[in-house]
Amino acid sequence: MAKSLEHRDLFPGALELMILHSLRLKPMHGYALVKHIRQVSDDLLQVEEGSLYPAVQRMLKEGLLESEAGVSAKGRPTRIYRLTKAGRRRLEQEVSSFERMFAGITRVLSIVKV
Amino acid sequence: MPWLGEFFSRRRRYTDISISIQEHLEEKIDELVDAGMSRGEATRAARREFGNVAALQERSREVWQWPTMESIWADTRFALRQLRKSPGFTATAVLTLALGIGVNATMFSLVSAFLMPRLPGRDPQGVVAVSSVNPNQSYQPDVYAVSALNYLAWRADTRVFADMAADAGRTGSLAGQGQPEAIRYATVSPNYFGIFGVSPMVGRTFVEGDDTPGRNHVMILSYGLWKSHYSGDPAVVGRTLRLNREDYTVVGVMREDFRLLGYTPQLWVPLTLSAADTSPLSRKDRYLFLFARLAPGVTLQQVRAEMNTLAHQSQHDFPDTEKRWGASVRTLPDYLVYEFDIRNSLYVIMAMVAFVLLIACVNVAGLLLTRGAGRQKELAIRVSLGASRSRVVRQLLTEGVVIALAGGAVGLFLAVLGIRILRAALTFNVAISSVPVSLDRRVLIYALCISLASALLSSLAPALKASHTQIDTDLKSESRTSSGGRAHSRLRAVLVGGEIAIALFLLMASSLIAYGIYRLDHQSLGFRQDHLLTASIVLDHARYSSASQQLQFVRDLIPSLEQIPGVENAAVTSDLPASGGNKVSIRVQGEPSSPNDELRNVLNVETTPTYFRVVGVPLQRGRTFTDADDDKASRVVVVNEEFVQRYFQGHDVLGKQIQLDGQNATPIWSEVVGVVSNVKYSSEAARVDPEVYQPLFQKPVASFSIMLRTSVDPNSLIPELRHAVSELDPDLPLLRAMSMDGVIEVQHNGDPVFSRMLGIFAILALVLASIGIYGLIAFSVLQRTHEIGIRLALGAKRSDISWMILREGLRIAVIGSSIGMVIAIPLPRLFNSMFTGFHFDAFNIFPTVLTATLLVAAFATWVPARRAARVDATAALRNE
Numbered sequence: 001m002a003k004s005l006e007h008r009d010l011f012p013g014a015l016e017l018m019i020l021h022s023l024r025l026k027p028m029h030g031y032a033l034v035k036h037i038r039q040v041s042d043d044l045l046q047v048e049e050g051s052l053y054p055a056v057q058r059m060l061k062e063g064l065l066e067s068e069a070g071v072s073a074k075g076r077p078t079r080i081y082r083l084t085k086a087g088r089r090r091l092e093q094e095v096s097s098f099e100r101m102f103a104g105i106t107r108v109l110s111i112v113k114v
Numbered sequence: 115m116p117w118l119g120e121f122f123s124r125r126r127r128y129t130d131i132s133i134s135i136q137e138h139l140e141e142k143i144d145e146l147v148d149a150g151m152s153r154g155e156a157t158r159a160a161r162r163e164f165g166n167v168a169a170l171q172e173r174s175r176e177v178w179q180w181p182t183m184e185s186i187w188a189d190t191r192f193a194l195r196q197l198r199k200s201p202g203f204t205a206t207a208v209l210t211l212a213l214g215i216g217v218n219a220t221m222f223s224l225v226s227a228f229l230m231p232r233l234p235g236r237d238p239q240g241v242v243a244v245s246s247v248n249p250n251q252s253y254q255p256d257v258y259a260v261s262a263l264n265y266l267a268w269r270a271d272t273r274v275f276a277d278m279a280a281d282a283g284r285t286g287s288l289a290g291q292g293q294p295e296a297i298r299y300a301t302v303s304p305n306y307f308g309i310f311g312v313s314p315m316v317g318r319t320f321v322e323g324d325d326t327p328g329r330n331h332v333m334i335l336s337y338g339l340w341k342s343h344y345s346g347d348p349a350v351v352g353r354t355l356r357l358n359r360e361d362y363t364v365v366g367v368m369r370e371d372f373r374l375l376g377y378t379p380q381l382w383v384p385l386t387l388s389a390a391d392t393s394p395l396s397r398k399d400r401y402l403f404l405f406a407r408l409a410p411g412v413t414l415q416q417v418r419a420e421m422n423t424l425a426h427q428s429q430h431d432f433p434d435t436e437k438r439w440g441a442s443v444r445t446l447p448d449y450l451v452y453e454f455d456i457r458n459s460l461y462v463i464m465a466m467v468a469f470v471l472l473i474a475c476v477n478v479a480g481l482l483l484t485r486g487a488g489r490q491k492e493l494a495i496r497v498s499l500g501a502s503r504s505r506v507v508r509q510l511l512t513e514g515v516v517i518a519l520a521g522g523a524v525g526l527f528l529a530v531l532g533i534r535i536l537r538a539a540l541t542f543n544v545a546i547s548s549v550p551v552s553l554d555r556r557v558l559i560y561a562l563c564i565s566l567a568s569a570l571l572s573s574l575a576p577a578l579k580a581s582h583t584q585i586d587t588d589l590k591s592e593s594r595t596s597s598g599g600r601a602h603s604r605l606r607a608v609l610v611g612g613e614i615a616i617a618l619f620l621l622m623a624s625s626l627i628a629y630g631i632y633r634l635d636h637q638s639l640g641f642r643q644d645h646l647l648t649a650s651i652v653l654d655h656a657r658y659s660s661a662s663q664q665l666q667f668v669r670d671l672i673p674s675l676e677q678i679p680g681v682e683n684a685a686v687t688s689d690l691p692a693s694g695g696n697k698v699s700i701r702v703q704g705e706p707s708s709p710n711d712e713l714r715n716v717l718n719v720e721t722t723p724t725y726f727r728v729v730g731v732p733l734q735r736g737r738t739f740t741d742a743d744d745d746k747a748s749r750v751v752v753v754n755e756e757f758v759q760r761y762f763q764g765h766d767v768l769g770k771q772i773q774l775d776g777q778n779a780t781p782i783w784s785e786v787v788g789v790v791s792n793v794k795y796s797s798e799a800a801r802v803d804p805e806v807y808q809p810l811f812q813k814p815v816a817s818f819s820i821m822l823r824t825s826v827d828p829n830s831l832i833p834e835l836r837h838a839v840s841e842l843d844p845d846l847p848l849l850r851a852m853s854m855d856g857v858i859e860v861q862h863n864g865d866p867v868f869s870r871m872l873g874i875f876a877i878l879a880l881v882l883a884s885i886g887i888y889g890l891i892a893f894s895v896l897q898r899t900h901e902i903g904i905r906l907a908l909g910a911k912r913s914d915i916s917w918m919i920l921r922e923g924l925r926i927a928v929i930g931s932s933i934g935m936v937i938a939i940p941l942p943r944l945f946n947s948m949f950t951g952f953h954f955d956a957f958n959i960f961p962t963v964l965t966a967t968l969l970v971a972a973f974a975t976w977v978p979a980r981r982a983a984r985v986d987a988t989a990a991l992r993n994e
Contacts, residue, residue: 029134029137029138030134030135030137030138031137031138031141031142034138048163048164048165049138049142049163049164049165050135050164050165050166050167050170051165051170053131053134053135053170053171053173053174054170054173054174054176054177056134056174057127057131057174057175057177057178058177060127060177061177061178067130072137072141073141074140074141074144076137076140076141077133077137078133078134078137078138079130079133079134
């Protein structure tokens with residue numbers, strides 16, 4: 001576990017949050033997820049594509065996602081990930097905690113400016 | 115259990131991961147190609163952006179793995195590799211533990227069979243055994259049999275008992291085709307099998323009404339009898355067999371697994387209580403064993419309290435017969451195990467083999483310490499490369515576990531052999547041999563547990579020791595002669611000293627017991643037991659209902675026995691000498707009846723006149739019986755010296771009138787006409803009880819033993835004896851025909867096996883301890899080769915070198931033995947309290963055992979010491 005932490009981008013939980021958020025819109029397979037995150041963030045967030053997979057497996061294990069056999073855009077077999085109820089709940093919690101954190105950070109930063 | 119599901123879906127998960135990653139790359143490549151790259155360029159670019167495919171795949175998989183488990187597996191594989199590299203060490207360690215685990219598993223199979231017996235029927239836990247408590251000195255007085263009247267009274271107490279059944283063991287003759295055969299059977303109340311909840315194999319069990327006279331001639335065969343005599347033919351149900359000269363219809367065959375530990379009658383018939391059984395005089399005939407089911411919601415405590423009340427009530431109502439008698443209730447398993455009376459012996463044996471295993475563990479610990487000393491550099495490298503101390507300890511412990519599990523596996527194999535030997539040794543009586551001893555699930559679990567325990571015991575200390583590595587010194591030290599050896603030797607010396615202490619303690623324990631048993635088994639019993647042939651006869655009621663018929667049989671029997679060539683004299687007695695017997699109270703004429711009368715117990719035996727000559731009990735004063743002492747003559751008795759000492763303080767008793775068993779309606783007085791020497795109460799007890807002999811012709815008995823004084827090997831006359839009896843009555847079976855030596859051997863039953871077992875284990879312990887001390891000294895000699903070389907080069911004499919080494923070993927041996935002696939001091943007292951009837955004392959045992967231990971330890975030291983003296987100085991020094 002310790003190993004995977006250092007591979008998380010930005011801060012712990014960010015990748016997870018983005019995966020949860022993206023999958024809320026619609027179920028996707030891995031490559032589609034990466035593309036989606038890149039497009040939505042206007043390439044601001046560089047995700048090492050491969051590091052998506054350990055994160056997805058962790059979330060599968062925690063029951064936030066479920067996977068099913070499906071076909072990619074190119075018609076090849078792949079696995080489609082879908083948000084579970086638990087995943088939806090987690091997303092809500094994470095979003096609110098991130099918002100609180102951002103608010104806190106913003107406030108601290110603004111004080112420094114003054 | 116989600117983890118279990120995860121474990122099994124793991125392979126699917128791995129495939130999912132590969133498929134997803136594969137598709138990811140393909141899609142990316144396609145896209146890049148679409149954007150104008152060549153396929154080769156596109157592949158490289160896709161892979162670059164993706165990262166290390168193998169590593170990411172591995173990390174994705176790790177999510178589904180248990181890191182601890184996986185690393186334990188890696189440790190195990192490493193341990194196996196390490197052990198394979200030193201086969202000599204591995205074999206020694208594995209075999210040492212295998213020996214320890216093997217004997218433990220073997221002996222535990224006895225515990226499993228005898229102390230945790232398989233119980234018959236549905237819900238055996240709900241069955242209790244109800245017994246009398248005998249206030250007099252007797253064998254297991256608190257599980258004594260119950261009289262018919264008490265059975266009826268107690269069964270009627272529906273407040274605590276839902277149902278109660280009675281069971282009485284009997285011997286009788288079963289006639290099928292040809293000679294009648296003596297069998298053990300039981301008379302049981304019709305609800306007996308219902309109490310245990312067992313169903314028959316064929317036919318039916320007894321039903322209500324089977325015990326009414328006229329309908330009670332039905333029988334149920336045991337599985338064993340059915341197989342051996344009726345070749346397992348179900349058609350035997352409905353057939354008529356002759357039991358004790360009466361016709362009985364077979365109504366069923368009992369299942370094979372119906373067994374009350376060692377109590378296995380060959381067939382069952384209904385118990386019918388007659389008027390005589392329920393007359394007030396029969397209160398002192400206690401012969402029933404009771405099993406009951408408690409009423410719903412009644413606890414064991416409540417039923418015990420209730421039984422106490424009932425016992426008090428009958429003490430009050432029937433002071434003549436019930437005074438001081440109590441009642442006890444035990445759960446079925448508790449009762450069976452207690453009644454079997456093997457618990458203490460098994461405890462001693464288990465304690466013994468546990469110590470043997472401990473010594474084996476200490477030996478392996480010693481081996482591991484030596485090995486740890488040799489591996490210090492390897493460990494130092496591992497620590498310097500970042501292995502934590504706990505990681506190193508875990509690795510070393512894993513090695514210990516692997517050794518112990520291998521030892522356990524080999525040990526189980528040894529246990530299979532051991533149990534086979536045990537089964538062959540445990541045939542000295544039916545009760546023992548009828549209980550199946552096997553390597554069952556409990557033994558397997560036990561073996562696994564002790565394997566793991568020995569892994570910890572043997573490798574924890576060495577692992578902790580070895581993990582205390584100082585990287586710098588250990589890596590720098592070049593010489594194999596000087597490093598770390600001292601500290602390791604010190605710990606090993608402590609271990610070996612402990613081993614010797616334990617071995618000495620075990621030798622002490624087993625010698626005490628073996629000697630105690632030996633002395634008791636070889637004590638003088640007070641008569642000539644050689645050249646005596648014995649056999650028992652039970653005269654059945656069908657043909658010998660009256661006393662005169664019984665007497666006539668004995669009168670006819672003796673002369674015909676005396677005509678057998680090789681027989682000098684023949685006698686008939688109600689009880690064999692030194693085999694316990696019937697206890698009755700006495701009164702002396704002219705002394706007032708006192709409440710203490712019932713405390714004046716005597717052993718009461720009925721004999722024919724020739725008895726004293728046949729058995730070889732010397733007459734001290736007066737006379738023995740003559741043929742004139744018959745039912746028409748006045749009553750006479752012969753007493754033993756103990757009787758005179760205890761009740762007449764050695765004064766003259768000839769001519770005194772005594773009354774036996776004061777409960778008779780009309781007192782019968784008998785004159786003391788002779789005094790004979792004492793005979794031990796039992797061959798298993800050192801005590802002598804006051805004894806009163808009565809002429810059998812004045813008090814006939816239906817069940818008696820024949821005794822023949824022979825001039826040839828008594829066992830060779832058994833066929834002639836059988837023939838002589840069948841001449842008189844062809845349907846009468848002869849029971850237990852064997853020499854008196856044989857009778858006593860049967861009484862001693864397990865003792866020789868028991869003491870032999872203890873002896874073997876104690877010697878095993880000593881051998882293991884000697885191997886331990888040998889290993890320690892040999893290693894120390896090896897380590898000190900360099901030093902010895904220097905000493906020799908400086909002019910030390912070879913004998914000095916030997917002596918120096920020998921002293922090292924002897925010091926440990928002396929200290930260890932002294933500790934062993936001290937902890938063995940309370941042993942005699944402990945054993946005396948555990949095994950009643952025996953007397954253990956230590957005076958001649960302690961010095962012998964101490965000398966033996968020191969000699970063995972000295973020998974184990976002497977071998978490497980001699981080798982040290984032969985060290986070649988130049989070679990030893992060049993070794994650098």
